[in-house]
Amino acid sequence: MTIKNFGKAPHALFKKLVSNHITGDLIKLFYHSILSIRMEHLLIDTIKTWERFYRANFINCLSGFKSANLIGTVNRERQPNLAVFSSVVHLGSDPALIGFINRPLAAAPHTINNIEATGVYTINHINPSFVEKAHQTSAKYPAEVNEFEAVGLTAQFIYPIIAPFVAESNIKYALKLVEIVSIKHNNTFLVIGEITDVIVAEGLIANDGFINIDEATSMACLGLDAYYTTTKATRYGYARVTK
Numbered sequence: 001m002t003i004k005n006f007g008k009a010p011h012a013l014f015k016k017l018v019s020n021h022i023t024g025d026l027i028k029l030f031y032h033s034i035l036s037i038r039m040e041h042l043l044i045d046t047i048k049t050w051e052r053f054y055r056a057n058f059i060n061c062l063s064g065f066k067s068a069n070l071i072g073t074v075n076r077e078r079q080p081n082l083a084v085f086s087s088v089v090h091l092g093s094d095p096a097l098i099g100f101i102n103r104p105l106a107a108a109p110h111t112i113n114n115i116e117a118t119g120v121y122t123i124n125h126i127n128p129s130f131v132e133k134a135h136q137t138s139a140k141y142p143a144e145v146n147e148f149e150a151v152g153l154t155a156q157f158i159y160p161i162i163a164p165f166v167a168e169s170n171i172k173y174a175l176k177l178v179e180i181v182s183i184k185h186n187n188t189f190l191v192i193g194e195i196t197d198v199i200v201a202e203g204l205i206a207n208d209g210f211i212n213i214d215e216a217t218s219m220a221c222l223g224l225d226a227y228y229t230t231t232k233a234t235r236y237g238y239a240r241v242t243k
Ligand SMILES: Cc1cc2nc3c(=O)[nH]c(=O)nc-3n(C[C@H](O)[C@H](O)[C@H](O)COP(=O)(O)O)c2cc1C
Pocket: 081, 082, 083, 084, 085, 086, 087, 088, 100, 101, 102, 103, 104, 107, 108, 109, 110, 111, 112, 135, 137, 138, 139, 140, 141, 221, 222, 223, 224, 225, 226
């Protein structure tokens, strides 16, 4: 990496210059030049030449931290399936719609096939106590393998929802399939579901409906295999235009 970290030095120097009564553009110019961070400029033609997993990791990081989830489903014979998904996105609150991106069928067939077959699935936040097991569900297990059993997580069935929840998860919800949108450009799918049931550990919901998912130890993820614990930095009120 060529990014230089100057730490606190420029700030201290800036203060010293100000205290020495050097003012105006000269200070600004000097301050900016010592603060300047050396940046790498990468063109897509270069990126395309990179090794597949290196490139996938790199591009995946650019859209930032994502939520770390396990999606639970069953097939027509009620055989459970569980896999990690990070591309979960809020689509709207009323109706309560959630989308996620499913990779091409050849790469990730079971979750999407089960959702199409049954119309029901669960999304479960990943917590540090079982993150390693959760990650393992991303391995390409054959269709007949129940990932709950393979990795050692507990399938929790809450009547009448036929899709399994992850018992260990502190925040989870069930959805009914609304629509699967095929993205032709890269053979992926946007799977859209409407929330039907929400299961949240007690004490996490604030007075205004906000869920303290950091207190629930819900994790974020990045790239192909990195997981993060989270800490709230701040909360602001609803932003309004001020005069
Ligand atoms: C951190 C992480 C995030 C992932 N996110 C997604 C995702 O959003 N969409 C997807 O299709 N696959 C994702 N995967 C890959 C799937 O977990 C993997 O392809 C899995 O085998 C799919 O299983 P299935 O065929 O049982 O659905 C992710 C894997 C990891 C490790």
